[in-house]
Amino acid sequence: MPSELKWARQDKTCPEHVLTMEDWGKDEIHGLLNKAQEFANQPSKLPNQRLYAANLFFEPSTRTKISFEAAERNLGLDLLHFEADTSSVKKGETLYDTVKTLESIGADVVVIRHAKERYFDELRHHINIPIINGGDGCGHHPTQSFLDLLTIKQEFGIFHGINVVIAGDIFHSRVARSNLEVLERLGANVYVSGPKEWMSKELLHRYVPMDKAVELADVMMMLRIQHERHAVKMVAGPDKYHEIYGLSEEKAQRMKPDSIIMHPAPINRNVEIADALVECSRSRIFKQMKNGVFVRMAVLSHVLEKQQGGLLT
Template sequence: MRNLRTLDDLTLPELQSLLTEADEFAGDAAPVFYHNAVVANLFFEPSTRTKCSFEMAEKQLGIETLSFEVSHSSVKKGESLYDTAKTLEAIGCKGLVIRHPETKYYEQLKGLNIPVINAGDGAGDHPTQSLLDLLTIKQEFNRFESLHVVICGDIRHSRVAHTNAKILEKLGAQVSYSGPSEWMDESIKDDQYLTMDQAVEQADVLMLLRIQTERHDNGSGYSKEAYHHRFGLTENRELRMKPHSIIMHPAPVNRGVELADSLVECRRSRIFKQMANGVHVRKAVLAHVLNLKGEKIYDHVI
């Protein structure tokens, strides 16, 4: 695996192998250390979970992280993304983790000789988020076939929705959608759309999405209260969910909007487990993309 731009870069066996390795990382009591790799994390958009979990994964693998601050870089002088990446390659970085507001930004980097891991591109893809979601679902159900996953919210502007829907269907899950009709993607068929009241009763996995206000031209058009009442997971709706069904959300969560504040850490919620799995998945991805080799050392703890 040379790059991870989208999940299309992976064969299904490679994807399953990554999930297996990530699950092994999740079971280890101590980190695994590798050596002699330097990676630069380039985040052109704000991030907490993705950025910090990549940094934690890198530390636990023994990877040195090169500090790169967009606000203090030559990007502010008009330097292109390609020239920035080539500079980091030239000074010795072995790989780049990049989040960028432009969809398919990685197409500008075809002359690069080091691997790129896509940490989110505009409204395009978010492959490591999808992998951690898949790991969370697999840990819960040990399968994808015949599961009904309902993705709820701002579908059109969500890279999480696009990436997850495609791979889940490939793995045999049934995918449906719920949310404001004006935020549905044009590819969604009529029989894939559910009201939120239908969604809570049918879903094995209810995957809620943040409203992508930064990608809307004129705001969301809904007050927090109105959105929660019409399209959110209220306490009353949660009571109608299947006994085994789970709640997921890529975060950050708008409490009282996408779901009731009391449900963020309820027994069904796997939101913080998703975050923990983000470190395990990103360790597996980094190890594969960078072709890292090393001994497992269990007498050190970060």
């Protein structure tokens, strides 16, 4: 079960690892977004230097895993292929020993997705190469947050005063956890919607019902129901959930003219969002995916530049 949301100090600077959004100061966040936008405008590679990346995904992934691979190849990195199901993990090897093995073999950076919340606490002070968190249980997903921020910044140019509604399975979402704190720190007004039993008590003062949320939001960020993390399955069926908590075509008609729809995906069509809205004119869902490559290029180049002592700048 995720721990209570802790608000970050604003004087932190960007780390050598990329584990949570709370570790990043506002200036460093904007610097990273600017770097990502540079890659979006003119993709480029790191200097001709042989560097290796390893992606350790212990949970299923499409967008995060493939976009990291695309980002790594765009930067000219060589990939050390790892598959959990065919690795020594099946023989009882610990996560620490797996990462330490890859470091010893020659990996320069590792990307890890793991079901254990804050898995990185046992690694961060003992691994000598950058760790990028590709998602930890119900905890954090910093690169998803960065690509969401980039998408919002491209749309509105600012964060201050923007109304963002995060709607759906808030309690089990690492996307919500990462975005709530950083969006507010950057000046956005952040609200939540969805089943109240799927959000912590400290977030209830942000709650707005969907009928009000659609009229309030500049950014409507929909979340899927994370069935795999629920101890008890939802009682209401998909149709009932869509009617009460989902973004239907009727509700979308009441959104502001310039408001946008976002979703980290995978999408449960006609559950949290109507099928017709996934690729409608106000949807930025596939733009988020495209931005994921540029953001992950920026994150990778950032940590490798720090690791190599600035030689890659």
